Every structure is written in structure tokens, then in C-alpha cells.
Amino acid sequence: MSSVEEIERLLTDALAPTELDVVDVSASCGSAFDVSIVSAKFTGVGRLQRHRMVHEALGDVMSRVHAMKIDAKAP
Amino acid sequence: MSTARAAMVCAPVRARGGVRARARGAVRRVTTRAMGPELRESVDAFVRENKVVLFMKGTKAAPRCGFSNTCVQILQNMNVPFADVDILANEDLRQGMKEYSSWPTFPQLYIGGEFFGGCDITVEAFKDGSLKEELERAMME
Structure with a gap:
């Protein structure tokens, strides 16, 4: 299982x-x-x-969770 | 659905390793269970022969996941003929398609032989009209 904190940390580190x-x-x-x-x-x-960058940042989290809905945009 | 589909689902996967990168710019994760060359060739041929293919959980008649169901509804709403492939029926195909598409989840939509996206991208593209454009382009080819 994963947590909001873990996902936030991974995305923050990789994608600022x-x-x-x-x-x-x-x-x-x-x-x-x-x-x-x-x-x-x-x-x-x-x-x-963009989605692939999010998948990559999340690494193993993607295989542990059942679903990940992603909305990824540029500023 | 078709002989091509049956052939793909039944294709044996004995070979291990030797996987080549396919998707441009994709980050390839090394897994212990590589997609065998026979299965890869079957998928190559299937997405080439069918202009629109949805690799999904369940079938279009009986989707077994809400995300797969969403994509089925969208494609049916657009009146586009499409082939459905139930990845739950074949574990090698299920693991192999993650690698083939460089995409970790299902559904996976292929249009004109190219990976188009998963559920979120399909919904987004349906809303902004780019899915319609892409489908029309593929149908004319």
C-alpha cells in the first residue's frame, strides 16, 4: 500500500x-x-x-496500487 | 472475435529476455518476465490489422473494471468499431503489454497501430476532440 505523503514526496523530488x-x-x-x-x-x-514522467517518478508505487488517475499539466 | 485475436491470446511465451525497446522516449523497466518474441509479434500484427484495439480488463460486453468500462463507453459512443482484448484471460499478455506499451496500467488504447493512452488520456482526448481527430485519421488510412 502507498500513502499520500509517499506519492507527494516522489513527485516533488522528481518533478518540482x-x-x-x-x-x-x-x-x-x-x-x-x-x-x-x-x-x-x-x-x-x-x-x-507527461503521464510517463509521472509513472517513472512513482516507480514501484504504480505496481502496488490498484488505480492512479493522473492529470498532468504545464503551468 | 477473430483468428488473429485467438492466435495472440494463445501464443506461447517461452523465451525470456532479449527484449528490445519499442516505444520512443519511453523508460523501460526491466522485469523478470520479458515478453517473448512470438507474443510480441502477435501483438504487432494484431494492432496493425485492427485500427482500434482496447486492451482491457474483461470484454466490451462485460468490462471488469470501471476504467476499462469508461473507455468502452467512449468508443461505443463514438460509433467506432474496435477490437477488445481481455488481458485478464492471459497473464503473459497482461504482464507483456505493460512492457510493450511502456505503460503500467489497463486499459490501453491503440489507434492505427500506435499506443494512444490509458483511461485518463482517452477521457481527456474525448473531451477536447483530439480522440475524434485521431480516430478519423486512422479510419481514413
Whole structure:
């Protein structure tokens, strides 16, 4: 299982977001999250690749959780 | 659905390793269970022969995950013919497709032989009209 804090830390370290909102949508079970992230690192990066950057930043978390809804945008 | 699909689902996976990078710019994670060359070739052929393919949990008639169901609803709403592949029916395919697409989750939508995205991207593209454009382009080819 994962936590909001762990996901926030991983994304903050890798992507230096200017806006970040991580919500556990599994009744705090740590198995499903909604992530909304804005980072300058997404500037000029396509939709698919933005999501891949988030997956990469999250590493093993992606295989531990059941669901990860991602909204990744440039400022 | 078709012989191609049956062939893909039944393709044996004996080989290990020797996986080449496919997706451009993708970060490839090394797993202990590499997609075998036969299965890879089956998937190559299947996404080439079918203009729209949804690798999903369950079938379009009976989706077994809300995210897969969302994509089925969108494609049906757009009146686009598409092939569905139930990755829950084949564990090698399920693990292999994560690697093939460089994408860790399902559903995975392929349009015109190219990986288009997962559920969030499909929903976003449906809303902003880019999914329609992409589908129309693929259908004309």
C-alpha cells in the first residue's frame, strides 16, 4: 500500500511541481489515488510523455496500487 | 472475435529476455518476465490489422473494471468499431503489454497501430476532440 505523503514526496523530488494535489480515493486504504500536478518540466511535453514522467517518478508505487488517475499539466 | 485475436491470446511465451525497446522516449523497466518474441509479434500484427484495439480488463460486453468500462463507453459512443482484448484471460499478455506499451496500467488504447493512452488520456482526448481527430485519421488510412 502507498500513502499520500509517499506519492507527494516522489513527485516533488522528481518533478518540482508548482501545484500538486494527491487524494486517496480508496477510503484511505492506500490503493487508489487521484493525482493532479502542474510542473514546468511538462512544458512542451506531449500528453503521453507527461503521464510517463509521472509513472517513472512513482516507480514501484504504480505496481502496488490498484488505480492512479493522473492529470498532468504545464503551468 | 477473430483468428488473429485467438492466435495472440494463445501464443506461447517461452523465451525470456532479449527484449528490445519499442516505444520512443519511453523508460523501460526491466522485469523478470520479458515478453517473448512470438507474443510480441502477435501483438504487432494484431494492432496493425485492427485500427482500434482496447486492451482491457474483461470484454466490451462485460468490462471488469470501471476504467476499462469508461473507455468502452467512449468508443461505443463514438460509433467506432474496435477490437477488445481481455488481458485478464492471459497473464503473459497482461504482464507483456505493460512492457510493450511502456505503460503500467489497463486499459490501453491503440489507434492505427500506435499506443494512444490509458483511461485518463482517452477521457481527456474525448473531451477536447483530439480522440475524434485521431480516430478519423486512422479510419481514413
